[in-house]
Amino acid sequence: MEQALFAAGCFWGVQFYFDEVPGVTKTRVGYTGGHTENPTYAEVSSHTTGHAEAVLIEFDPEQINYEMLVRQFFRMHDPTQMNRQGPDIGDSYRTAIFYFDDEQRKIAERVKTDVQPNFDQPIVTEVTAAGPFYEAEEYHQKFTEKTGHGMCHIPYAPINA
Numbered sequence: 001m002e003q004a005l006f007a008a009g010c011f012w013g014v015q016f017y018f019d020e021v022p023g024v025t026k027t028r029v030g031y032t033g034g035h036t037e038n039p040t041y042a043e044v045s046s047h048t049t050g051h052a053e054a055v056l057i058e059f060d061p062e063q064i065n066y067e068m069l070v071r072q073f074f075r076m077h078d079p080t081q082m083n084r085q086g087p088d089i090g091d092s093y094r095t096a097i098f099y100f101d102d103e104q105r106k107i108a109e110r111v112k113t114d115v116q117p118n119f120d121q122p123i124v125t126e127v128t129a130a131g132p133f134y135e136a137e138e139y140h141q142k143f144t145e146k147t148g149h150g151m152c153h154i155p156y157a158p159i160n161a
Contacts, residue, residue, distance in 0.1 A: 002058070004056075004059060004070075005056050005099075006054060006057070006069075006097055007033065007052035007098070008073060008076060009154075012143040014029075014076070015029050015055045018069075019145075021072055022063060023060050024064065026058035027055050027057050028056045028135050029053065029054070029056075029140050029141060030056060031049070031051035031052070031092075031134045032132065034051030035049065036048075036049035037134075038134055039134060041137055047092060049092075050091065052091070052093070052096055057069065066103075070097065070108050070111040073097065074112070074118075077153065079095045080119050080120075082095075085152070085153045086153025095126065097125060097127045108127045
């Protein structure tokens with residue numbers, strides 16, 4: 001299995017979306033990209049930790065490749081909005097791809113360039129090296145499945161990869 005790490009606004013809907021993608025075997029929501037160790041949801045929501053709400057994805061590369069996950073990422077949110085998605089505003093809702101190796105970085109940057117013509121505004125998605133990932137509190141995990149709510153800014157399911 002391989003991993004991918006994406007931030008695309010409220011992590012509830014992002015997790016639900018990626019859970020529907022064939023080849024994704026596991027997802028966990030959490031916080032990354034900040035400067036506070038083991039932040040809580042309240043701390044991240046205060047916009048003082050620098051963390052983004054993110055989804056750590058485990059995937060089977062024999063069923064789906066990293067490039068397709070990046071393309072799904074760009075389809076499921078508005079990558080031209082800085083520090084917001086839908087009604088959620090702040091740096092914790094930023095658009096970001098956190099790569100684990102140089103190959104992922106190259107793919108993310110290439111796909112970002114490839115999809116730019118699909119948008120009227122410049123893509124502001126950050127492409128940066130993955131750092132520590134802190135799992136969010138258990139009540140956030142699979143929130144949409146548990147409650148039937150929490151799709152946030154993501155109004156649709158993905159098309160099969």
